[in-house]
Amino acid sequence: MARRYDPERRQRIIDAAIRVVGRKGLAGLTHRSVAAEADVPLGSTTYHFTTLDDLMTAALRQANEGFAKVIADRGALSDPRTDLPAELAGRLGEWLAGDRTGVELEYELYLAALRRPALRPVAAEWADDLAALLTPRTDPVTARALVALLDGICLQVLLTDTPYDEDHAREMLARLVPPPPPASH
Numbered sequence: 001m002a003r004r005y006d007p008e009r010r011q012r013i014i015d016a017a018i019r020v021v022g023r024k025g026l027a028g029l030t031h032r033s034v035a036a037e038a039d040v041p042l043g044s045t046t047y048h049f050t051t052l053d054d055l056m057t058a059a060l061r062q063a064n065e066g067f068a069k070v071i072a073d074r075g076a077l078s079d080p081r082t083d084l085p086a087e088l089a090g091r092l093g094e095w096l097a098g099d100r101t102g103v104e105l106e107y108e109l110y111l112a113a114l115r116r117p118a119l120r121p122v123a124a125e126w127a128d129d130l131a132a133l134l135t136p137r138t139d140p141v142t143a144r145a146l147v148a149l150l151d152g153i154c155l156q157v158l159l160t161d162t163p164y165d166e167d168h169a170r171e172m173l174a175r176l177v178p179p180p181p182p183a184s185h
Helices: 009-026 031-038 044-048 052-063 065-074 085-099 101-112 116-139 141-162 166-176
Strands: none
Touching: 009 031, 009 044, 009 052, 009 065, 009 101, 031 044, 031 052, 052 065, 052 101, 052 116, 065 085, 065 116, 085 101, 085 166, 101 116, 101 141, 116 141, 141 166
């Protein structure tokens, strides 16, 4: 019997892994659970992802795109007249107000790097990519401080069920990067 060509199978497996982690947490992630969710043979998951760490790495890389995409898609970061603290606080609120499962999943995979060294480079990519987006508006050290603050705010909201306070976030961010002066006429 000829092997069926399925160019989307790898992506379907990654998407299935994200859904499994979203429903069952990392403890529920197995090659078998992902194969069932993706409706593919078990051998397909191990063909594309030899280890669970390989599968988690691919899922984390895809999940990492969430917040950075929200920031990059706006384009306001390149405009020096944009109030950077207000823009970041607003985008963070937009992201946290969206699909909460996706945000929680992203952080669950991100924090899995504490115990799974194979995930650490991908977890670091998130911070590096976001800092790279912010660096044109500030220096690299301040960009990293902004990333750390945004990350901390997210963790506090997720872990304490505290509602996101955009005004408070903007105030904290403004301590690192003051808003631009008002335009003079």
